[in-house]
Amino acid sequence: MSRRLAGSDRSRSGASLRPPWTTRRRGAGPGRLWSLTAAVTVICLAAIGLSVPHFTGSHANARAQASAGHGTAGHGAKGAGGAAPAAPGVGTASTAAGVCGDPSLLTGPGAAPPGAVTIPAGLDSGTYDSPGTTYYFATGTHTLGPGPYQHIEPATGDTYIGAPGAVLSGQWVNNAAFVGTASGVTIEDLTVEFFDPPGGQGAVNHDSGEGWTIEGDTLEHNAPGAALMVGTDDTVKGSCLTANGEYGFDAYATTDVSSVTGGPSNVMITGNEISDNNTCNWEDVSPDPVPAAEVPADCPGTAAGQFDGCGCAGGGKFWQVDGATVTDNDVDDNFDVGLWADTDNTGFGVDADTFSGNWGPGWQEEASYNFSITGDTFSDNGWGAGASNSGFPTGAVYISESGGDARVPGPYSGTALVSGNSFKDNWGGVVLWENSNRFCSDGSDGVCTLVDPSVFTRASCAANLPTTASSGDPDYFDGCRWRTQNVRVTHNVFELTQSKVPGCELATNSCGQNALFSEYGSNAPYEGWVVPLTISDHQDDRFADNTYEGPWSFVAFNQGDRVTWAQWTGGFEDWNGSGDSFGAQDAGSTYHPGSP
Numbered sequence: 001m002s003r004r005l006a007g008s009d010r011s012r013s014g015a016s017l018r019p020p021w022t023t024r025r026r027g028a029g030p031g032r033l034w035s036l037t038a039a040v041t042v043i044c045l046a047a048i049g050l051s052v053p054h055f056t057g058s059h060a061n062a063r064a065q066a067s068a069g070h071g072t073a074g075h076g077a078k079g080a081g082g083a084a085p086a087a088p089g090v091g092t093a094s095t096a097a098g099v100c101g102d103p104s105l106l107t108g109p110g111a112a113p114p115g116a117v118t119i120p121a122g123l124d125s126g127t128y129d130s131p132g133t134t135y136y137f138a139t140g141t142h143t144l145g146p147g148p149y150q151h152i153e154p155a156t157g158d159t160y161i162g163a164p165g166a167v168l169s170g171q172w173v174n175n176a177a178f179v180g181t182a183s184g185v186t187i188e189d190l191t192v193e194f195f196d197p198p199g200g201q202g203a204v205n206h207d208s209g210e211g212w213t214i215e216g217d218t219l220e221h222n223a224p225g226a227a228l229m230v231g232t233d234d235t236v237k238g239s240c241l242t243a244n245g246e247y248g249f250d251a252y253a254t255t256d257v258s259s260v261t262g263g264p265s266n267v268m269i270t271g272n273e274i275s276d277n278n279t280c281n282w283e284d285v286s287p288d289p290v291p292a293a294e295v296p297a298d299c300p301g302t303a304a305g306q307f308d309g310c311g312c313a314g315g316g317k318f319w320q321v322d323g324a325t326v327t328d329n330d331v332d333d334n335f336d337v338g339l340w341a342d343t344d345n346t347g348f349g350v351d352a353d354t355f356s357g358n359w360g361p362g363w364q365e366e367a368s369y370n371f372s373i374t375g376d377t378f379s380d381n382g383w384g385a386g387a388s389n390s391g392f393p394t395g396a397v398y399i400s401e402s403g404g405d406a407r408v409p410g411p412y413s414g415t416a417l418v419s420g421n422s423f424k425d426n427w428g429g430v431v432l433w434e435n436s437n438r439f440c441s442d443g444s445d446g447v448c449t450l451v452d453p454s455v456f457t458r459a460s461c462a463a464n465l466p467t468t469a470s471s472g473d474p475d476y477f478d479g480c481r482w483r484t485q486n487v488r489v490t491h492n493v494f495e496l497t498q499s500k501v502p503g504c505e506l507a508t509n510s511c512g513q514n515a516l517f518s519e520y521g522s523n524a525p526y527e528g529w530v531v532p533l534t535i536s537d538h539q540d541d542r543f544a545d546n547t548y549e550g551p552w553s554f555v556a557f558n559q560g561d562r563v564t565w566a567q568w569t570g571g572f573e574d575w576n577g578s579g580d581s582f583g584a585q586d587a588g589s590t591y592h593p594g595s596p
Contacts, residue, residue, distance in 0.1 A: 094354035096330040099273035100240035108189025112136035131155040153180040164191030172193030176206040198223030208253035222294035224304035245280035263320025276334040282313035323347040348410035359384035361398040386427030390509035395431030404486035407563040434484040436521030436531040485539035496550030515555035529578035545588040
């Protein structure tokens with residue numbers, strides 16, 4: 001499996017701050033399980049020099065100090081033997097809250113199913129790869145041997161079931177538990193822990209096999225990489241993905257890929273708890289948000305390949321995914337972004353999930369298309385990222401160069417909806433942003449846009465963009481950009497109690513803000529105020545019919561331009577000398593700055 005080259009959201013101006021989790025340098029690593037070395041080779045693109053204020057203690061401890069009983073009290077040991085976090089008390093909480101602490105949800109059958117092959121506890125030295133066979137791991141700890149490349153390679157249609165108390169341990173020696181490209185594999189009710197996948201790889205389904213089902217499993221303490229890789233037609237259901245080094249899961253594939261996106265398709269993530277991941281601090285954030293006691297031995301400092309701005313951490317990541325259902329998950333206390341759809345994804349339904357206590361945004365949509373984020377609950381997200389980057393609004397939902405585009409086929413085509421969600425005491429609400437200096441062929445992205453791949457490529461954009469004009473034929477001006485367009489932010493409830501958000505100084509440090517903006521561009525043909533004007537008035541982005549409770553403010557038109565409710569809802573003339581204006585937002589919305 002080769003690593004991907006994908007997008008970044010970064011600044012070329014030293015004065016222009018970016019959220020640190022979106023400033024990345026892309027690279028490619030060998031990625032094959034049998035490689036003698038495994039590393040992520042990085043391409044450095046930009047140094048942004050963020051000033052990072054001190055953020056006291058772990059994010060979970062800050063939450064507990066700020067509001068007893070509100071959200072999760074702390075990062076305790078989870079999984080098969082740990083305590084589950086309390087469910088947030090706002091909105092419609094996911095029913096997956098507490099999966100990691102509920103043995104009734106994660107415990108397998110007490111006897112082997114009829115016809116199953118029983119695997120005794122101890123050293124599992126067999127092959128366990130007869131097509132269509134069910135294997136039953138007996139109670140106790142199972143190991144795979146002393147070498148890094150010792151693993152189980154299923155055959156098509158194989159099923160692996162864990163008895164109560166069955167644990168498959170990598171002993172911090174084996175790189176992966178289950179590998180290969182067999183299809184239709186099922187893994188149920190099994191604890192998989194202490195595997196040693198390199199960065200960008202996963203312990204389970206290492207090669208992103210097609211049609212895998214991961215159900216009722218506990219995937220914990222695997223590092224420095226991810227617990228799980230996700231491929232086409234894969235389902236991850238009712239499982240606990242906790243305390244893994246890089247991600248809980250990484251949806252990425254190079255085989256059985258979509259003709260639209262070039263990555264996996266038809267992915268389902270439902271009813272899981274995804275918590276406390278990125279224990280290796282892959283973004284090399286300072287101060288480190290991971291408590292020292294939770295840092296695995298396999299990722300001290302930056303020995304695993306971590307670097308500032310890698311864009312490679314969080315609860316879960318989607319890369320070039322064509323169609324995903326993300327529903328009824330509890331995504332809490334991850335040491336970076338909760339869930340992140342990063343680069344050329346399309347067709348996402350994100351519904352009835354709970355996002356709480358994540359260091360960065362709960363949900364991030366970047367350089368992607370066509371999504372619906374509805375009926376979700378967001379609380380206490382972005383406290384760490386917001387305090388670390390006070391010059392840029394940190395949203396609980398962050399939409400970056402993403403929107404609805406009917407030219408990209410599939411579910412939700414033409415739709416970009418954030419509606420019917422509950423937001424409570426996050427660092428910020430919904431941030432719509434488009435980087436003026438990001439476009440296909442700018443040097444940072446290994447892929448191009450999806451609007452017409454036969455026309456708009458990195459080569460054609462590089463050849464035509466500097467001199468192109470809007471509305472050309474082909475329209476390189478439009479087709480070579482990922483755009484924040486056709487986004488509807490409607491019927492949401494935004495609540496903010498300043499005293500419950502540690503370090504929140506409101507507009508002074510970009511806390512308690514919704515936003516729709518870009519910045520002054522430096523590259524032809526998007527130089528100057530071209531993109532701030534288009535995102536403000538010509539890309540059909542609309543906030544409407546929302547409810548605001550608390551002292552919210554707004555960022556509009558240009559980065560750093562903080563505006564009042566009256567300016568946000570009435571529109572205003574830009575004061576930067578552009579001669580442009582910002583159109584009125586939030587028609588039909590209500591605003592109560594003195595509450596709750």
